[in-house]
Amino acid sequence: xxxxxxxxxxxxxxxxxxxxxxxxxxxxxxxxxxxxxxxxxxxxxxxxxxxxxxxxxxxxxxxxxxxxxxxxxxxxxxxxxxxxxxxxxxxxxxxxxxxxxxxxxxxxxxxxxxxxxxxxxxxxxxxxxxxxxxxxxxxxxxxxxxxxxxxxxxxxxxxxxxxxxxxxxxxxxxxxxxxxxxxxxxxxxxxxxxxxxxxxxxxxxxxxxxxxxxxxxxxxxxxxxxxxxxxxxxxxxxxxxxxxxxxxxxxxxxxxxxxxxxxxxxxxxxxxxxxxxxxxxxxxxxxxxxxxxxxxxxxxxxxxxxxxxxxxxxxxxxxxxxxxxxxxxxxxxxxxxxxxxxxxxxxxxxxxxxxx
Amino acid sequence: xxxxxxxxxxxxxxxxxxxxxxxxxxxxxxxxxxxxxxxxxxxxxxxxxxxxxxxxxxxxxxxxxxxxxxxxxxxxxxxxxxxxxxxxxxxxxxxxxxxxxxxxxxxxxxxxxxxxxxxxxxxxxxxxxxxxxxxxxxxxxxxxxxxxxxxxxxxxxxxxxxxxxxxxxxxxxxxxxxxxxxxxxxxxxxxxxxxxxxxxxxxxxxxxxxxxxxxxxxxxxxxxxxxxxxxxxxxxxxxxxxxxxxxxxxxxxxxxxxxxxxxxxxxxxxxxxxxxxxxxxxxxxxxxxxxxxxxxxxxxxxxxxxxxxxxxxxxxxxxxxxxxxxxxxxxxxxxxxxxxxxxxxxxxxxxxxxxx
Ligand SMILES: CC(C)[C@H](C(=O)O)[C@@H](O)C(=O)O
Ligand SMILES: CC(C)[C@H](C(=O)O)[C@@H](O)C(=O)O
Numbered sequence: 128x129x130x131x132x133x134x135x136x137x138x139x140x141x142x143x144x145x146x147x148x149x150x151x152x153x154x155x156x157x158x159x160x161x162x163x164x165x166x167x168x169x170x171x172x173x174x175x176x177x178x179x180x181x182x183x184x185x186x187x188x189x190x191x192x193x194x195x196x197x198x199x200x201x202x203x204x205x206x207x208x209x210x211x212x213x214x215x216x217x218x219x220x221x222x223x224x225x226x227x228x229x230x231x232x233x234x235x236x237x238x239x240x241x242x243x244x245x246x247x248x249x250x251x252x253x254x255x256x257x258x259x260x261x262x263x264x265x266x267x268x269x270x271x272x273x274x275x276x277x278x279x280x281x282x283x284x285x286x287x288x289x290x291x292x293x294x295x296x297x298x299x300x301x302x303x304x305x306x307x308x309x310x311x312x313x314x315x316x317x318x319x320x321x322x323x324x325x326x327x328x329x330x331x332x333x334x335x336x337x338x339x340x341x342x343x344x345x346x347x348x349x350x351x352x353x354x355x356x357x358x359x360x361x362x363x364x365x366x367x368x369x370x371x372x373x374x375x376x377x378x379x380x381x382x383x384x385x386x387x388x389x390x391x392x393x394x395x396x397x398x399x400x401x402x403x404x405x406x407x408x409x410x411x412x413x414x415x416x417x418x419x420x421x422x423x424x425x426x427x428x429x430x431x432x433x434x435x436x437x438x439x440x441x442x443x444x445x446x447x448x449x450x451x452x453x454x455x456x457x458x459x460x461x462x463x464x465x466x467x468x469x470x471x472x473x474x475x476x477x478x479x480x481x482x483x
Numbered sequence: 484x485x486x487x488x489x490x491x492x493x494x495x496x497x498x499x500x501x502x503x504x505x506x507x508x509x510x511x512x513x514x515x516x517x518x519x520x521x522x523x524x525x526x527x528x529x530x531x532x533x534x535x536x537x538x539x540x541x542x543x544x545x546x547x548x549x550x551x552x553x554x555x556x557x558x559x560x561x562x563x564x565x566x567x568x569x570x571x572x573x574x575x576x577x578x579x580x581x582x583x584x585x586x587x588x589x590x591x592x593x594x595x596x597x598x599x600x601x602x603x604x605x606x607x608x609x610x611x612x613x614x615x616x617x618x619x620x621x622x623x624x625x626x627x628x629x630x631x632x633x634x635x636x637x638x639x640x641x642x643x644x645x646x647x648x649x650x651x652x653x654x655x656x657x658x659x660x661x662x663x664x665x666x667x668x669x670x671x672x673x674x675x676x677x678x679x680x681x682x683x684x685x686x687x688x689x690x691x692x693x694x695x696x697x698x699x700x701x702x703x704x705x706x707x708x709x710x711x712x713x714x715x716x717x718x719x720x721x722x723x724x725x726x727x728x729x730x731x732x733x734x735x736x737x738x739x740x741x742x743x744x745x746x747x748x749x750x751x752x753x754x755x756x757x758x759x760x761x762x763x764x765x766x767x768x769x770x771x772x773x774x775x776x777x778x779x780x781x782x783x784x785x786x787x788x789x790x791x792x793x794x795x796x797x798x799x800x801x802x803x804x805x806x807x808x809x810x811x812x813x814x815x816x817x818x819x820x821x822x823x824x825x826x827x828x829x830x831x832x833x834x835x836x837x838x839x
Contacts, residue, residue: 217677247714252603268645273680276687285684286646289624293639319728321573324629328641331632354736355744358603358714372675376732380710388711 131164131195131436136187139173139207139216140409141419141472142200148421148476149198149428155480156441156448157432164195164436171219172202172409176210182219188226196435197223197402198428201409221269228397230265230295231302233430234378234406235392238385241453245462246386248358255362258381259310261303262374264395266295267325269371291325291370293332300336302396303368304343313365314345317353317373329370350377357381382406389420389461390449392427394434401435403427417471420459422449425479448482455482487520487551487792492543495529495563495572496765497775497828498556504777504832505554505784511836512797512804513788520551520792527575528558528765532566538575544582552791553583553758554784557765577625584753586621586651587658589786590734590762591748594741597809601818602742604714611718614737615666617659618730620751622651623681625727647681647726649688656692658752659724660699669721670701673709673729685726706733713737738762745776745817746805748783750790757791759783773827776815778805781835804838811838 135150137143150166157164169187176182182202191197203216223229236258238246246253271288278284300316307314316333318326330347337345348356350373356363357377361384369377382388388407395402405423413419426449433442456467457478463469470478491506493499506522513520525543532538538558547553559572579585592614594602602609627644634640656672663670672689674682686703693701704712706729712719713733717740725733738744744763751758761779769775782805789798812823813834819825826834 212683215677221678247605247608248603249605269678271642274646275680276684283649283684283688284646285680286627286644287679287681288642288644290630290640290642319731321571322577322625323643324631324641325643327568328632328639332639351731351735354710354732355739358736358739373732375675375707376710376729379707380714380736383711383714 133164133166133196133198133431134190134194135166135168136171136197136199137168137174138171138200138202138409139204140201140411140414142202142409144415144417144419144472145405145421145424146198146200148472149424151476152425152445152479153428153432156444156483159483160438160440160444162438162441171199171223172216173204173207175219176207176214176216182214182216183222188223191223191227191400194400196431197400198424198431199402199404200424201405201407204409204411206411223402224264224395225270227400227402228265229395229402230263231299231396232262232264232374232378233306233394233396234260234262234382236260236381236385239387239390239450239453242385242387242390242462244464246384248384252361253384253386256384258361258364259306259366260374260378260381261299261306261366261368262378263295263299263370265397266291267371289323289325289372291329293328296329296332297336300333300368303366304337304340307343307366308340311365312343314343315364315367316345316347317350317367317369317377318347319350320347321349353377354380357384387462388423389459390422390426392423392430394427394430396434401431403431417473418460419472420461421472421476425449425476444483445479448479451482452478489520489522489552489554489787490546490550491522491524492527492553492555493524493530494527494556494558494765495560496557496767496770498558498765500771500773500775500828501761501777501780502554502556504828505780507832508781508801508835509784509788512800512839515839516794516796516800518794518797527555527579528572529560529563531575532563532570532572538570538572539578544579547579547583547756550756552787553756554780554787555758555760556780557761557763560765560767562767579758580620580751581626583756583758584621585751585758586619587655587752588618588620588730588734589662589750589752590616590618590738592616592737592741595743595746595806595809598741598743598746598818600742601820602740604740608717609740609742612740614717614720615662615722616730616734616737617655617662617722617724618734619651619655619726621753622647623727645679645681645728647685649684652685652688653692656689656724659722660693660696663699663722664696667721668699670699671704671709671720671723672701673704673706673723673725673733675706676703677705709733710736713740743818744779745815746778746782748779748786750783750786752790757787759787773829774816775828776817777828777832781805781832800839801835804835807838808834
């Protein structure tokens with residue numbers, strides 16, 4: 128087997144600590160499975176602004192393009208909130224998505240039985256949650272034409288254009304339908320077709336794509352209703368597919384249902400290198416203190432083995448070890464409850480390694 | 484005192500039953516306070532499509548323009564789902580908003596102590612909820628330019644334009660800031676300023692407007708984070724102000740936190756006549772069966788007395804009676820729990836009247 132190569136981007140805040148643990152776990156699991164990979168570290172976000180004056184250096188993009196997978200911690204923080212807009216740390220994220228052609232953001236949302244009690248929802252509502260959110264990541268209003276504030280006919284105004292083309296909708300719907308096979312076979316496509324022209328095209332193309340998948344049943348939901356159903360009946364969803372902006376909102380709403388956003392991983396996929404990162408932020412207030420939860424990053428690394436490095440075996444081994452660590456009562460402060468064992472970022476990584 | 488005049492639009496589905504009870508309660512409360520008003524009934528939505536071939540007849544618009552307030556039940560239903568887009572029942576809603584210049588949608592979200600247990604959230608999280616959502620209702624992507632599916636350079640595509648002008652942002656922010664006085668004095672403005680040009684203008688203008696209100700403290704939140712915070716810390720919000728599309732999503736998300744969307748009212752205000760309606764839909768499956776909850780419409784009527792008819796006294800009397808009916812254990816089927824008294828739509832209206 129030819130060796131795989133990954134790029135690790137620690138980023139800012141707690142990024143360094145959490146990616147360090149994810150890397151240790153990955154190396155240990157890979158070794159146990161006879162899988163070998165190499166890695167190099169690159170900068171992005173605030174760290175890159177400080178070092179190179181730009182949030183996403185060309186050198187980082189190049190390294191990511193050549194790699195088999197990218198593992199990212201988190202970027203941004205108040206220190207860089209007041210730089211010029213084109214230098215903001217978020218530009219690193221948006222730039223990476225665009226330059227790697229990452230058109231699909233996959234966010235599995237499940238509730239770990241050991242943590243169900245931490246959910247803001249009642250236990251009977253969360254227990255059945257197992258949602259895969261598939262968010263379009265390379266189009267829509269995020270990358271449409273826009274006009275910053277300008278005075279026209281003496282009135283100050285600004286605008287942004289939401290839009291999708293058939294090929295963009297087709298590829299994300301195909302990915303959603305493929306993902307539903309082996310799950311419950313149910314795809315919910317979310318739009319605002321009673322108002323938006325873009326949504327009406329989205330819905331039409333979604334139906335056409337889904338017709339090619341005989342094992343998959345598609346249904347459509349307005350985004351406002353979906354925002355309600357995620358809280359009322361989260362257990363009724365299987366795969367949820369939607370555009371970039373609605374996906375941003377709904378995936379974050381769905382994330383908090385789990386009661387532990389520190390544990391949620393994500394994968395961003397395109398035709399080339401995939402990018403893997405936890406869904407939480409860089410938490411500058413606790414950076415360097417060993418308080419951060421590394422499990423979201425560790426589970427993101429597992430997704431990387433599955434989707435980009437071609438080893439379902441390593442992925443499953445890491446996921447099983449995380450389940451076991453939680454069942455055994457180890458908790459970082461964000462998910463700690465009385466009577467359980469409080470551990471640091473590094474100890475949590477070690478407990479996962481011990482159970483591989 | 485000169486007599487006020489209102490238009491009642493029952494609409495479709497359960498609309499007739501719930502507006503009938505709201506009208507009975509309004510008449511009874513007004514009489515007790517020595518307040519007099521007249522009313523007439525007009526059609527919109529599916530009922531108007533059936534009768535006149537259009538969802539919003541000119542005659543209805545004219546009557547609404549001349550009235551002091553409009554009380555609406557609900558419009559739409561599967562029967563009219565397959566008519567041409569320009570005839571859809573939703574057009575009645577969007578058309579009324581535009582022709583009456585209703586630029587502000589006010590949605591108070593509070594949890595009735597007697598119903599807190601029905602919330603999908605844990606009791607300790609919902610108990611403090613008292614949010615006023617102020618949604619811009621006459622601009623943004625709802626009314627921007629759009630392009631239905633069209634083939635350009637051999638690629639099928641569609642787009643919609645999101646946009647706001649300074650005067651549009653100023654008036655809704657002023658209304659939000661005014662509303663915060665007499666509440667907790669806290670305004671949270673929600674946008675996506677890290678991506679959208681429209682949001683960056685929104686944020687700038689919001690700060691300028693808020694600077695004129697010394698008793699009000701403004702803060703800004705990204706829409707994705709807001710979708711999380713509404714579930715995690717709903718008690719931390721006071722007034723939440725946002726654009727049309729984000730408001731559509733967030734107000735529905737916030738509504739379900741209460742555990743009883745059948746009880747939530749809304750007011751849509753502009754420079755002329757105000758429109759009042761419950762936030763729930765037309766529920767065609769239970770229409771005519773006496774199962775619908777009229778309290779959302781009754782509380783909408785109370786808002787109408789407060790904001791459009793100039794009688795805080797009638798408004799407060801209706802609201803107090805509703806509180807009392809709930810405390811006394813009367814429940815329509817949607818909020819029924821064992822041990823309490825199940826009542827029909829009409830009986831619920833009567834119980835409110837008995838407590839005025
Ligand atoms: C940082 C921001 C631009 C980004 C987005 O809106 O996509 C973030 O919220 C996310 O969801 O990854
Ligand atoms: C019916 C629809 C067009 C409408 C909207 O999106 O505004 C509805 O969802 C609402 O919130 O009143």
